Amino acid sequence: MANVKEQVWEPIAGFGVTFRTMFKKVVTEQYPFEKKPTAPRFHGRHQLNRWPDGLEKCIGCELCAWACPADAIYVEGADNVSDGERFSPGERYGRVYQINYLRCILCGLCIEACPTRALTMTNEYELADTSRASLIYERQDLLAPLLPGMEKPPHPMRLGEDEKAYYRGAGTTAAHSPAEGEVPA
Numbered sequence: 001m002a003n004v005k006e007q008v009w010e011p012i013a014g015f016g017v018t019f020r021t022m023f024k025k026v027v028t029e030q031y032p033f034e035k036k037p038t039a040p041r042f043h044g045r046h047q048l049n050r051w052p053d054g055l056e057k058c059i060g061c062e063l064c065a066w067a068c069p070a071d072a073i074y075v076e077g078a079d080n081v082s083d084g085e086r087f088s089p090g091e092r093y094g095r096v097y098q099i100n101y102l103r104c105i106l107c108g109l110c111i112e113a114c115p116t117r118a119l120t121m122t123n124e125y126e127l128a129d130t131s132r133a134s135l136i137y138e139r140q141d142l143l144a145p146l147l148p149g150m151e152k153p154p155h156p157m158r159l160g161e162d163e164k165a166y167y168r169g170a171g172t173t174a175a176h177s178p179a180e181g182e183v184p185a
Contacts, residue, residue, distance in 0.1 A: 037123075042121075043106040043121045045127060046110070046142055047119070047142060047143075047144050048119060048144060052149070053150060053155075053157070053158035054151040054153055055155070055158075055166075056087050057088065058075075058093060058118040059091075059094070059115075060075060060092040061092070061115065062075045063115065064113050064114055065110075067109045068110050069105070070105050071103065072103035073097075073098070075096065076094070076097075078093060080092065080154075084156050085156070086154055087153045089159075089160075090116075094139060095139075098137065098139070099136070100137075101137065102135050116167070
C-alpha cells in the first residue's frame with residue numbers, strides 16, 4: 001500500500017513545483033539598454049592608477065604577475081633614466097604591462113599583491129570583443145585617464161623631493177585643494 005501511495009504522491013508533488021512557478025510574473029532584464037549597478041566590491045576590468053601629478057604608481061616590481069594564479073599578467077620593468085624625465089616616482093616603472101583577459105579569472109589576487117596600490121579593479125564588466133588579440137590589454141589601455149592638473153609622463157616629480165614623499169602621501173594635498181563642502185583628507 002505504501003508503494004502505491006509513493007507512486008501516486010511523488011509525481012503530484014513534482015508537478016506542484018511546476019504549477020507554482022507557472023503563474024509567477026516573469027522577470028525580464030533589459031540588459032543592453034538598462035544596466036543595473038554592480039555590487040560595491042565587484043571585480044571588473046583592471047586599472048593602473050596615477051599619482052595626482054600624473055606619474056604612474058606602477059614601479060615594475062612584477063609582484064602582481066607572480067601572484068596571478070592564471071598567469072594572465074606580464075610585466076617588464078625598466079629603470080627611470082634620469083631625474084628630469086620619470087614615468088614613476090621610484091627607481092623603476094612598468095615599461096611593458098599586459099593583462100590577458102582570455103586567461104584572467106578576475107580573482108583580485110594581483111590587487112592584494114601590489115605594494116603601491118597601482119593596480120585596482122573597476123566596475124567595468126563588458127569585456128567581450130570580436131577578436132582574441134583585442135582581449136590582451138596593454139599598458140596604455142589599462143592606465144587611468146589624465147585628470148585636470150595632471151601632466152603626461154615622462155616629467156620630473158612634482159609632489160615632493162623624493163619617492164618617499166609620494167609613498168607617504170606628503171605633498172599630495174598641494175596638488176588637490178578640497179572643494180567647497182569637501183572634507184580634507
